[in-house]
Amino acid sequence: MHHLKGFVLISLCVLLVFAAVTLSAQEAKKYSVYLLEVGFDNPYFLGHIHGAQAAASNYPNLDLVILDGRNDPATQATQMIQVIAKGVDGILLNPITSDALVPAAKEAKQAGIPVFCTDRDISDPNFRLAAVGSDQKLIGRVAANYAVKFLEGSGIAKPWKIVILEGLAGALANTERTAGWYEVLQPLIDKGEITIVADVPADWAREPAVRKMNEILAKTKDIHLILASNDEIAAGAIVALEAAGLTPNKDVFLVGVDASPVGLQLIKDGKLLATVAHQAYLQGYWAVEMMMKYLQEKKLPPEGKWPNNYIITENFMVDKSNVEEVGPFGEPVKAGPAPELPY
Numbered sequence: 001m002h003h004l005k006g007f008v009l010i011s012l013c014v015l016l017v018f019a020a021v022t023l024s025a026q027e028a029k030k031y032s033v034y035l036l037e038v039g040f041d042n043p044y045f046l047g048h049i050h051g052a053q054a055a056a057s058n059y060p061n062l063d064l065v066i067l068d069g070r071n072d073p074a075t076q077a078t079q080m081i082q083v084i085a086k087g088v089d090g091i092l093l094n095p096i097t098s099d100a101l102v103p104a105a106k107e108a109k110q111a112g113i114p115v116f117c118t119d120r121d122i123s124d125p126n127f128r129l130a131a132v133g134s135d136q137k138l139i140g141r142v143a144a145n146y147a148v149k150f151l152e153g154s155g156i157a158k159p160w161k162i163v164i165l166e167g168l169a170g171a172l173a174n175t176e177r178t179a180g181w182y183e184v185l186q187p188l189i190d191k192g193e194i195t196i197v198a199d200v201p202a203d204w205a206r207e208p209a210v211r212k213m214n215e216i217l218a219k220t221k222d223i224h225l226i227l228a229s230n231d232e233i234a235a236g237a238i239v240a241l242e243a244a245g246l247t248p249n250k251d252v253f254l255v256g257v258d259a260s261p262v263g264l265q266l267i268k269d270g271k272l273l274a275t276v277a278h279q280a281y282l283q284g285y286w287a288v289e290m291m292m293k294y295l296q297e298k299k300l301p302p303e304g305k306w307p308n309n310y311i312i313t314e315n316f317m318v319d320k321s322n323v324e325e326v327g328p329f330g331e332p333v334k335a336g337p338a339p340e341l342p343y
Contacts, residue, residue, distance in 0.1 A: 031295050032063050034083045035092040035287070038119075039071040042204060042232055043260035044280050048094065048119055051284025054338070059292055071168070071204070073100035080104035084111050090291045091115045098123040098172030114294055118287035119280065120173050121310060129294065130301050130309035132286045134278040136173050139257055139315055140180020143276050146317050147225055147255045148184060150273065154253075159192055160224050163216060164199040165209055165237060167229035174201070174229060177257070181227055197223055202233045209236025217244045223252050231256040231263030231275055238271050249273055259318045259326055267323045274319035277326060282313050282338055289341040301343050311342065 035052050038045050049066055056064040067083075069076035073096045083091060084107055091108055093115055095101040105127035108115045117131035125131070151160045164181065167174035178199075188194040198216045202209040209232070216223075217240060228234035234256035238248045246252055248271040256263045259277035266272035290311075293299040301309045318326050 030061050030063060031059075031089045031292070032065070032086075033090040033092060033288075033291055033295075034088055035064060035066045035118075035284075036069060036076055036079055036083070036094060037066055038069050038076075038094050038096050040068045041071070042230075043262050044230060044232075044258040045094070045119075047260065047280035048284040051281035051286075051338070052092070052118075052288050053284075054281075055285040055288035055292075059288075062288075062292065064288065069094075069096055071096060073097045077101055077104045081107065084108050084113060087111075088113060089295055092287045092291060093117050093122070093128065094119045095122050095172075096120075097168070097170045099170070102127060114291070116287055116290050116294075119283050120171070121308075123172065125308040125310070130290060130311070132283050132290060132311040132313065134173075134283070134315060135312045136176035137180035137183070139276050139278055140177040140182075141184055142180075142315060142317060143227060143255050143257060143274075144181045144184035146274055146319075147227060147253075148188065150253065150255075151225060156224050159195045160188075161195050161197050161222055163197050163213075163223050163226045163237075165202045165212060165226060165228045165233045166200065167202070167204040167233070169201045171204075174204075177229055202229070202236065204230055204232060206232045206236035206239070209233040210239045213237045213240035214243070217241070217246075221246060226252060226254045228254060228256045231258045231260040231266070231272070234272055234275070235262050235266060238266065261328060264318065264323055264326055267318065267320055270320075274317050276315055277318050278315040279313040281327070285338045286311065286313075286341050293341070299343075305343070 056062050067079050076096050077100055081104055091113055102122050102124050105115050105122055109127050115128040117128050119133050121131045121133055166178055185194055200212050202212050226237050228237055234254050241248050241252055248254060253273045255273050256275040259275045263272060263275040
């Protein structure tokens with residue numbers, strides 16, 4: 001009997017030691033996660049990166065590596081294939097275009113590597129587990145509604161003449177954002193109350209925007225308002241306007257998107273009417289949280305709560321009335337700590 005009791009005690013001790021070792025091993029497990037970013041040359045994506053880094057600092061067992069996609073889909077696809085070959089634990093993907101990264105995401109799924117999209121999504125959600133980003137059509141609608149409301153109160157005679165400077169052709173964010181603009185503008189275009197002077201892509205960047213705006217201004221200066229697909233494009237348009245002898249927000253008004261440091265400063269300087277904040281910082285932050293919830297707990301967004309497991313961050317307009325309340329680094333978050341992931 002004494003031998004049996006001794007055996008049971010020894011067995012319990014062994015089990016407790018094994019459980020402790022297992023728990024310790026789980027705590028000690030290191031996770032290798034790569035964030036494939038669109039590029040490092042745009043303040044919006046720097047805000048996104050800052051959010052991801054802030055969340056990663058909460059996990060001592062996470063090694064987060066961030067790659068510069070250089071705004072080139074082929075480069076980003078190659079990077080993703082190389083990351084898959086490393087056998088990493090997870091991939092956070094901000095796809096430059098919605099279609100170009102689908103084959104690489106498919107390879108990741110076949111390799112058993114979880115992919116979460118952030119800021120933007122791929123066109124086939126079957127090859128990523130979930131995503132966090134913006135409702136791009138809503139961004140377009142919010143920006144266009146703001147612009148129309150401003151024009152209505154401006155005293156400028158109709159038809160209002162508008163230039164649209166899009167982002168990168170083929171990027172889902174650009175396609176949907178432009179569609180959002182036209183949902184608001186098209187009825188007014190049909191009534192003859194708005195004339196679209198030009199609608200051209202400016203590749204999300206300042207230099208192409210300067211070039212495209214110069215080409216437009218060489219043909220006509222009869223422009224009332226510019227809808228720019230991001231603040232960098234708005235900044236480029238402002239350079240061209242000033243070179244042509246026009247005063248931004250006096251002769252020609254501009255509305256941007258992103259609430260980047262550039263956009264916020266332009267509002268403070270009185271050169272940009274407004275910009276749409278859609279929380280780059282929070283999207284980067286939540287992307288890391290989503291990945292770690294999955295890696296450590298196998299937890300995903302509740303099925304059916306968000307269509308296609310795509311979590312959308314709130315957006316809001318920033319203008320001179322609230323520009324002082326928006327944070328630095330392009331993260332358009334209201335004061336205080338980042339809100340918790342909503343699942």
